[in-house]
Amino acid sequence: MVKKRRKPAGTRQRALSGGRKRVLVVLFVPSVERDGTTPIDQARWVDAALEMFGRVFGGATAYPKAKGVWRDDERGGVLVKDEPVVVHCYTTPADIQDDRSLADLGGFCRKMGREARQGEIGLVVGDEYFAIRDFGEE
Amino acid sequence: MKTQLNMDKIAKGLGAERQGKVAATGGYFGAMQLLADIEARFRVPSGGGRPTDPAWTERRLLPLAPRTLKKLEEIAAKVRQHGGANLEPMQLAALLIEKTTEKLSEEDAEDLVRPKRRASR
Numbered sequence: 410m411v412k413k414r415r416k417p418a419g420t421r422q423r424a425l426s427g428g429r430k431r432v433l434v435v436l437f438v439p440s441v442e443r444d445g446t447t448p449i450d451q452a453r454w455v456d457a458a459l460e461m462f463g464r465v466f467g468g469a470t471a472y473p474k475a476k477g478v479w480r481d482d483e484r485g486g487v488l489v490k491d492e493p494v495v496v497h498c499y500t501t502p503a504d505i506q507d508d509r510s511l512a513d514l515g516g517f518c519r520k521m522g523r524e525a526r527q528g529e530i531g532l533v534v535g536d537e538y539f540a541i542r543d544f545g546e547e
Numbered sequence: 548m549k550t551q552l553n554m555d556k557i558a559k560g561l562g563a564e565r566q567g568k569v570a571a572t573g574g575y576f577g578a579m580q581l582l583a584d585i586e587a588r589f590r591v592p593s594g595g596g597r598p599t600d601p602a603w604t605e606r607r608l609l610p611l612a613p614r615t616l617k618k619l620e621e622i623a624a625k626v627r628q629h630g631g632a633n634l635e636p637m638q639l640a641a642l643l644i645e646k647t648t649e650k651l652s653e654e655d656a657e658d659l660v661r662p663k664r665r666a667s668r
Contacts, residue, residue, distance in 0.1 A: 432552065472584070499649070502551075502552055505552065505557065506552060506553055506556055506557060506560075508560055511556075511557060511560025511561055512560060514561060515560060515561035515562045515563065518561065518563075519562065532561065532563065533569055534552070534554075534557055535552050535554075536568050536569060537554050537565060537566075537567065537568055537569065538565075538566040538567060538568075538569050539557070539558060539561055539563035539564065539565060539566060540563060540564050540566050541561060541562060541563045541564075542564070543562060545562075
């Protein structure tokens, strides 16, 4: 009788370790500084965001420029109009709740907020919007 | 199945403030993403003809239920109305299949082929 060959245990474990990529993370990469007029190097930040998402979560997609507006309440409610690039990344519940992944993603957002002189960096995770306003020291 | 995420943990890990719920995958926002995707990817072939994604080089017959085809026709018509590319229903089907396939993980693929456990009672 021919015995059925069993799959090595590790294979299944590896296949399952990734989990379902069902959590959408959306990052808005701005085009101007908080003053609404000074352009930032958006292409560089889009590339950097894609690189970070690729490294940390396994991939991402940057969409063409959109039109956006943000009300700066700390400057008397002035409207900052820009043309953000929206970056989408699908990841797993495990990865998005991993301390190291969160630190990498948060660190990137703070760096972009600080160096691109933003008032806020917006991030959507799953069905919730997160605002990062404290960019820390360099 | 709805994903349960610990949003407080995520906010703390990011150093962010929770600002509330959004609807990010459907409705108008989802439709705008679809339009943006079509506009970004569709190109007129060098030999002329209908705009398409140059990466779509394979052709297969796809059996569909009439109601599915009707739905695809309705959505494609709306995309054309809103000034998007001259999208055909089956191009929309290809786009949706591609987007869904990209989201599937290895686990999802295993779930599809995993034999169903028989009731032992």
